[in-house]
Amino acid sequence: MYNLLGRYRRSLTNYESALSYALLGMVGGIVSGLVVLAFELAIRELAGLWGVPGGDDFESLPRWLAFALPTAGATLLGLAFWALRPEDREIGIVHVLSRMHSHYGVLPWRNAVVQFIGGAFALATGQSGGREGPGVHLGGAANSLIGQRLGLPNNSLRVLVACGTAGGIAAAFNTPLAGVIFAMEVIIVEYTVAGFIPVMMSAVAASAVSRNLGIGGAGLFTIPAIELNSLWEIPYIILLGVCCGMAVALFIKASSLAAKLGHWPVVVRFALAGLLTGSLALLVPEVLGIGYDTLDAALHGEIALLALLTIAACKLLATSFSCGVGMPIGLIGPNLIIGACLGGALGIGGQMVWPELASHQTLYIVIGMAAAMGAVLSAPLAAILAVIELTQSIGIAMPALLAIVAANLTNTGIFRQRSAHQAVLRQLRRNLPDDPLNQLLHRTDVTSNMEMSVTRVPALLEASASQPLINATPTWCLIHRDKEDLYLVKGRDLADWLQAQASTAEPADLTGAGIRRWTIASVPVQATLRQAMDTIRSSTVEAVCVYGRGSGGNRVLQGVVTRESIESFSLSQL
Numbered sequence: 001m002y003n004l005l006g007r008y009r010r011s012l013t014n015y016e017s018a019l020s021y022a023l024l025g026m027v028g029g030i031v032s033g034l035v036v037l038a039f040e041l042a043i044r045e046l047a048g049l050w051g052v053p054g055g056d057d058f059e060s061l062p063r064w065l066a067f068a069l070p071t072a073g074a075t076l077l078g079l080a081f082w083a084l085r086p087e088d089r090e091i092g093i094v095h096v097l098s099r100m101h102s103h104y105g106v107l108p109w110r111n112a113v114v115q116f117i118g119g120a121f122a123l124a125t126g127q128s129g130g131r132e133g134p135g136v137h138l139g140g141a142a143n144s145l146i147g148q149r150l151g152l153p154n155n156s157l158r159v160l161v162a163c164g165t166a167g168g169i170a171a172a173f174n175t176p177l178a179g180v181i182f183a184m185e186v187i188i189v190e191y192t193v194a195g196f197i198p199v200m201m202s203a204v205a206a207s208a209v210s211r212n213l214g215i216g217g218a219g220l221f222t223i224p225a226i227e228l229n230s231l232w233e234i235p236y237i238i239l240l241g242v243c244c245g246m247a248v249a250l251f252i253k254a255s256s257l258a259a260k261l262g263h264w265p266v267v268v269r270f271a272l273a274g275l276l277t278g279s280l281a282l283l284v285p286e287v288l289g290i291g292y293d294t295l296d297a298a299l300h301g302e303i304a305l306l307a308l309l310t311i312a313a314c315k316l317l318a319t320s321f322s323c324g325v326g327m328p329i330g331l332i333g334p335n336l337i338i339g340a341c342l343g344g345a346l347g348i349g350g351q352m353v354w355p356e357l358a359s360h361q362t363l364y365i366v367i368g369m370a371a372a373m374g375a376v377l378s379a380p381l382a383a384i385l386a387v388i389e390l391t392q393s394i395g396i397a398m399p400a401l402l403a404i405v406a407a408n409l410t411n412t413g414i415f416r417q418r419s420a421h422q423a424v425l426r427q428l429r430r431n432l433p434d435d436p437l438n439q440l441l442h443r444t445d446v447t448s449n450m451e452m453s454v455t456r457v458p459a460l461l462e463a464s465a466s467q468p469l470i471n472a473t474p475t476w477c478l479i480h481r482d483k484e485d486l487y488l489v490k491g492r493d494l495a496d497w498l499q500a501q502a503s504t505a506e507p508a509d510l511t512g513a514g515i516r517r518w519t520i521a522s523v524p525v526q527a528t529l530r531q532a533m534d535t536i537r538s539s540t541v542e543a544v545c546v547y548g549r550g551s552g553g554n555r556v557l558q559g560v561v562t563r564e565s566i567e568s569f570s571l572s573q574l
Contacts, residue, residue: 005150012156013445018197024156025163025198029205031146032139032167036206037213039116039131039138046124047289058126058281058288066126066285067278073125074274077118077327078267084114089266091115091328092133093186094424096140096165100187101432104442104531105144105157112141118328126288128277128318132172133330139168139206140187153445153526159198162188166199167206169382174210176203178386185379186421189432190439223299226363227395233350233359234402240346240364241403244339244371245410247312251320251335251376252417258324259427269325277318287314291337298344301361305348312341323420331420335372343368363399366391370400371407378412378419380404440573441530441566449529449569450546450559451475457494459486461508470495476560478520478545479510486511488518488543488560518542518562525558529569532561 011020044055050069053060061069081089088110090098099107119134143164147157162183170179180203184191261269280287286294294311297303303311319334347364350357366387374383380401387400411417418426425432453475460481461469469477474491493515501508521539523532525548532544543562550556 009150009152013153013447018194021156021159021194021198022201024160025201026205027146028139028143028160028163028198029167029170029202029207030209031142032135032164032202033171033206033209033213035138035142036131036135036168036171037210039120039135042116042120043123043131046120049124052124052126052289054293055124056289056291056293059285059293061285063282063285066281066288069278070126070128070281070288071271071274071278073121074127074277074322074327075267075271077122077125077274078265078270080118081114081266081270081326087111088114089326091118091137092330093136093165094421094428096137096161096187097421097425097432098428098430099144100158100161101442102430104154104528105159105161106148106154107137107141107144107161109141109145112138112145115141115328119330122327122329123290125274126277126281127274127322127327127329128287128289128291128315128334129322129327129329129331130290130333130336131330132169132332134328135168135172135330136165136187137168139164139166139171143167151526153447154528154531155443155445157526158188158442158528159195162195162199163202166203170203171206171210173386173390174207175386175389176200176207177389178382179203179206181385182377182379182382185382186377186419188439192443195443223362223366223391226360226366226391226393228363228399229359230357232357234399236346236350236358237364237367237399237403238406240343240368241371241406242410243342243346244368244403245375245407246415247316247338247342248335248372248375248407248420249411249415249417251316251331251338252411252420252423253415254317254320255324255331255420256423256427258321259326259424261325266326270327273318273322273325273327276321280314280318284310284314286311287318290333291315292333295337295340298340299362299365301344303341303344305345308341308345308348312338312345315341331376332373335376336369339368339370339372340365341368342372363396366396367400367403371403374404375407375411376420378408378422380408437570438530440570441533442528444529444569446523446527446529446532446544446546446561447525447558449565450561451565452559453491454478454488454545454557454560455491456480456485456557457510459510461498461510463505463507466498466502466508470498478557478560481511485520485522485545488520488545489513489515520545522547523561524548529561529566533563533566536563536566 011017047055140161143160147160166179166183170176343364347361370383370387374380455474457477479486519541521541523544546558547555
């Protein structure tokens, strides 16, 4: 079994190993689907403890409880977070993005536990948020932890995390295509054929799990058949996109302003978020929880014009503040509802002004959902595919694309905002390079560029050992003293120097040899070339020694990678 696992690990070092990565994606999808299911069940069971029907029907609660539940829940959650280390409080899609680029796909288990328990408790107590962001984190973390446990190379860890995020979206919405594009467009930020295969397998497997085990079998929403009545509606649809883009820009700005309270104690920040949500719930109980029951009612035309606008405004205010102060909730679901409410309001307005021409209100609601999702994530392809899969109608594509483009242009071009997650990362001063060179180094295993002809040589070399070393002449010699690795020298240079010292029978002190030395650091055999280059730069060295683990747990030298070899590889590939 160990040998089989070892062969599988080695196959994953080749990014083009389609069969190995397809298996990885299938396992990742099953795991992420099960995790999202468990998260959903946890929300329902917790909410049921205080009498919330279905886990999300907060509108049926007495008004005093609608106020007290989010206020008290947020305060308790703040006390729990106060007891945690600051690094353990990092959760959600922002955390996944940060770890993908700065920690090579290694996601800690503590943050995942905080996300699961904290996210379930927050949503069960009526905090205005979504479960998709937590689902993305949980799916990615579960897959990353499996990869870490199996000792898989770090380039495959990043693929596993992408598989987990795709599975999280696919399981939450029953939209496998949207899950695939979300992972490629938002998480990995690149499109390659080799990258698509495992992610697609993961999305299909996660969607199958959700269908068979109860989350998305019949779909989240019941959407009647819709179509565009006339091309004369196109300017009105563009207007809807502009309105959604303005709402998203306001959402991101409000969230950024709330994030400036980060120096306040976490219990105070969370308590304020809960108090705000509870106060709004006294007037608009639909602001509480995930809100998909409200969205379903809007899709069936059961909410009036003024109520739609009020719900959109309150949902925007409550969610942006809660996300900004760091509560363990998502923002995709609330923005879907905000876009749906704006779309519904404009749909009602269109029917009032031009009833014989205007399309059904549901069309505008669905387009508003797509526009808001595309703008808040800066993921237009994921948004359009989500809409197509939810409606089962390709006819929605053209008007939805127009609205998504208008929303994105409004958000980025007029209001100079990036995606919500990029805005948070910018505030945290975390740069996530997505240039082709960076992506190439991330997906390339260190062993693919490693020189394995290397021999460890003691700094004080006995005369009897000189000739065998000269005869072998490895490419590199790693000079060490006791258990400390000192530096690298070229095998040819060391052999020439030893031949010049052949007249003496005394041990040769290699530290006094006048030959070129390469300063070194070390990386594990699971590392990527990106990790090797980052280590070279941060340690100000010229090369890294690649170490694996032997059968006894001891470090075993595998090879050497130099700065020059990485640069040569990059030039040859780009």
